[in-house]
Amino acid sequence: MQRLPFTKMHGLGNSYIYINAIETDMTGVDLAELAQQISNVNTGIGSDGLILIAPSEIADVKMIMYNKDGSEGKTCGNGLRCVAKYSYENQLVTSKTFAIETKAGLVDAEVSFIEDQVDVVTINMGEPLLNRSQIPMLGKEQEKIVNEPFQIGDQLLQLTAVSMGNPHAIFFVEDINAAPLYELGPIITNDSRFPEGVNVEFVEIVNEREMNFRVWERGSGVTQACGTGACAATVAAILNGYAPKNGAVTVHLDGGDLEIRLDQHNQVWMTGAAEVTATGTYQLNR
Numbered sequence: 001m002q003r004l005p006f007t008k009m010h011g012l013g014n015s016y017i018y019i020n021a022i023e024t025d026m027t028g029v030d031l032a033e034l035a036q037q038i039s040n041v042n043t044g045i046g047s048d049g050l051i052l053i054a055p056s057e058i059a060d061v062k063m064i065m066y067n068k069d070g071s072e073g074k075t076c077g078n079g080l081r082c083v084a085k086y087s088y089e090n091q092l093v094t095s096k097t098f099a100i101e102t103k104a105g106l107v108d109a110e111v112s113f114i115e116d117q118v119d120v121v122t123i124n125m126g127e128p129l130l131n132r133s134q135i136p137m138l139g140k141e142q143e144k145i146v147n148e149p150f151q152i153g154d155q156l157l158q159l160t161a162v163s164m165g166n167p168h169a170i171f172f173v174e175d176i177n178a179a180p181l182y183e184l185g186p187i188i189t190n191d192s193r194f195p196e197g198v199n200v201e202f203v204e205i206v207n208e209r210e211m212n213f214r215v216w217e218r219g220s221g222v223t224q225a226c227g228t229g230a231c232a233a234t235v236a237a238i239l240n241g242y243a244p245k246n247g248a249v250t251v252h253l254d255g256g257d258l259e260i261r262l263d264q265h266n267q268v269w270m271t272g273a274a275e276v277t278a279t280g281t282y283q284l285n286r
């Protein structure tokens with residue numbers, strides 16, 4: 001019976017079970033299966049998925065991320081903030097700025113403190129990808145998908161698609177509380193026009209500096225927050241003229257607020273909280 005030390009952490013309620021794979025040998029463990037098991041709120045610990053903090057040859061640490069359904073994600077904004085917090089507080093890194101490797105590439109993290117605890121983390125999430133082939137999305141229309149008609153069943157929506165290393169379909173609505181999140185989220189996330197699936201976001205513009213946001217995540221369903229989604233939604237708002245370029249936007253997610261900024265070098269910066277919920281040991285092979 002293998003016992004796995006874990007830390008449960010969340011970014012605005014978007015929680016994952018984190019395993020330090022630098023100290024715990026995960027060789028031979030089926031990570032997709034483990035993600036499904038450990039995420040189960042009844043027979044597991046309960047989370048939106050599994051994240052390993054692993055050795056990296058090109059950065060200070062590596063994040064390996066799985067959604068609740070066992071699908072592997074290429075990157076995860078809330079996960080990156082928690083990986084940064086854990087890495088600093090557990091001496092995996094010594095500087096307060098360091099690099100994290102993901103399947104979508106390298107990101108730079110900076111941790112800031114209240115007393116000796118990491119309270120807020122800023123991540124440079126890199127450059128948004130806008131071309132149809134980069135999302136990826138099928139179709140022969142124009143390369144960038146900005147306010148494009150998107151027929152789903154008997155409803156015609158306006159789609160803006162952005163990749164932050166993972167795919168996001170953003171729909172602007174008048175009232176976030178009336179957004180068809182549970183009706184259309186599970187349908188759009190598996191729509192064949194997105195060959196790798198897609199994270200689905202509904203966004204209500206409050207003003208040019210604020211937006212309300214809800215998400216149906218690829219592989220996890222409705223979560224309390226989605227960091228890459230908040231980045232993608234901010235880029236989409238700028239593309240549609242709802243927010244100023246190089247502006248800072250406060251994104252109000254179900255679980256709290258993220259500060260997102262697109263700088264003059266086309267880099268997307270995300271700042272927000274990262275919190276530890278619990279530590280313990282998980283019994284594998286049950």
Ligand SMILES: N[C@H](CCC[C@H](N)C(=O)O)C(=O)O
Pocket residue numbers: 014067072073074075076077078079166167199217218219220223225226227228229
């Ligand atoms: N479901 C996403 C990964 C997690 C993203 C989200 N939790 C975040 O904070 O960015 C995907 O399959 O692309």
